[in-house]
Amino acid sequence: MSKFRKKGKKGQPAVNTASLPDIVFMLLFFFMVTTVMRETSLKVENKTPKATEVSKLERKSLVAYIYIGKPIKSLQGAFGTAPRIQLNDAFKTLEDIPLFVDMEIEQRDPAEQNMITWSLKVDEKTKMGIVTEVKQELRKANALKLNYSTKKTDKITN
Amino acid sequence: MAKREISEINAGSMADIAFLLLIFFLVTTTMDTDTGLIRKLPPVLDEYTPPPPIKQRNIFEILVNANDQLLVEGEYIQVTELRAKAKEFIKSDPGNPNMPEFKDTEIPRLGLVPVSKQIISLQNDNGTSYEMYIKVQNELVAAYNELRNEFAQQKFQKSYQELVQQSKASDANKEKMKAVKKFYPQRISEAEPKKVGGSE
Numbered sequence: 001m002s003k004f005r006k007k008g009k010k011g012q013p014a015v016n017t018a019s020l021p022d023i024v025f026m027l028l029f030f031f032m033v034t035t036v037m038r039e040t041s042l043k044v045e046n047k048t049p050k051a052t053e054v055s056k057l058e059r060k061s062l063v064a065y066i067y068i069g070k071p072i073k074s075l076q077g078a079f080g081t082a083p084r085i086q087l088n089d090a091f092k093t094l095e096d097i098p099l100f101v102d103m104e105i106e107q108r109d110p111a112e113q114n115m116i117t118w119s120l121k122v123d124e125k126t127k128m129g130i131v132t133e134v135k136q137e138l139r140k141a142n143a144l145k146l147n148y149s150t151k152k153t154d155k156i157t158n
Numbered sequence: 159m160a161k162r163e164i165s166e167i168n169a170g171s172m173a174d175i176a177f178l179l180l181i182f183f184l185v186t187t188t189m190d191t192d193t194g195l196i197r198k199l200p201p202v203l204d205e206y207t208p209p210p211p212i213k214q215r216n217i218f219e220i221l222v223n224a225n226d227q228l229l230v231e232g233e234y235i236q237v238t239e240l241r242a243k244a245k246e247f248i249k250s251d252p253g254n255p256n257m258p259e260f261k262d263t264e265i266p267r268l269g270l271v272p273v274s275k276q277i278i279s280l281q282n283d284n285g286t287s288y289e290m291y292i293k294v295q296n297e298l299v300a301a302y303n304e305l306r307n308e309f310a311q312q313k314f315q316k317s318y319q320e321l322v323q324q325s326k327a328s329d330a331n332k333e334k335m336k337a338v339k340k341f342y343p344q345r346i347s348e349a350e351p352k353k354v355g356g357s358e
Binding site for chain 2: 048
């Protein structure tokens with residue numbers, strides 16, 4: 001007759017799930033903080049080419065995007081298949097580029113206005129004609145720091 | 159009268175709610191880090207100053223036509239061969255009269271060193287595909303990067319990439335990086351495209 005009785009074997013205790021919400025919340029906050037909502041909806045086909053010597057764009061707030069490519073399938077009926085320039089949310093022409101450059105510069109902090117990178121997101125099937133014209137316009141508007149948006153790959157082929 | 163215990167709010171479904179939100183953010187998030195080739199455009203020149211004369215031997219001429227074919231220094235080659243050719247040219251050879259000349263330049267940390275006067279001239283057609291253009295650009299940048307890496311390894315026992323990464327942390331590395339950059343300056347000149355051959 002001992003005071004300390006051996007505990008009888010009970011089945012495995014259930015795993016305590018009380019901290020599960022905490023873990024999930026932690027993940028949730030991580031994704032909430034890192035997520036970037038797309039600001040523009042693409043109206044042109046945009047499959048950027050691949051390159052090996054790519055570098056990362058450091059500050060997203062100092063990047064302005066110019067999209068070039070042929071209109072997406074659903075818009076081809078209205079706009080045809082010739083490559084077009086998309087600035088912000090609309091199709092634009094070459095003449096609109098100087099204004100676009102000015103507006104983008106205006107939106108930035110005065111101290112950082114000359115640090116803007118102009119990211120050209122061009123579809124790989126586009127011909128150079130339109131790209132060169134855009135580049136000439138940017139040159140005239142004194143927007144000289146370009147970034148040709150490309151994906152990283154290990155090796156390029158012929 | 160028996161004391162009634164305040165019943166706790168059942169928090170069992172909290173995990174479900176949190177999961178729901180989590181899945182929403184997982185789906186909508188785009189983790190695309192923007193990568194690309196960084197280039198600088200030349201500022202607009204005023205029309206009255208003629209371009210400085212450049213000797214033929216200092217120019218590495220690349221032509222790309224509307225069918226995405228490459229003509230380098232008058233020779234038809236594949237884009238995969240371009241890197242080696244460009245490297246050979248940028249490096250130059252003091253004894254060879256067809257290779258670029260050297261100019262003795264004072265570079266901090268290196269002293270007076272001969273720097274080759276190479277210039278790469280790239281001309282593409284209006285019908286060249288953007289994919290090809292990027293490939294050529296990429297190979298040229300790769301050629302410069304490889305040469306800089308080799309040179310930095312030889313002089314400072316560190317690759318150029320490492321110097322760039324460490325340049326923010328220490329001034330010595332920044333100076334070294336600049337010295338390597340000055341020894342192999344990236345000079346890629348893009349001529350105005352020609353409208354010959356090929357349909358848009």
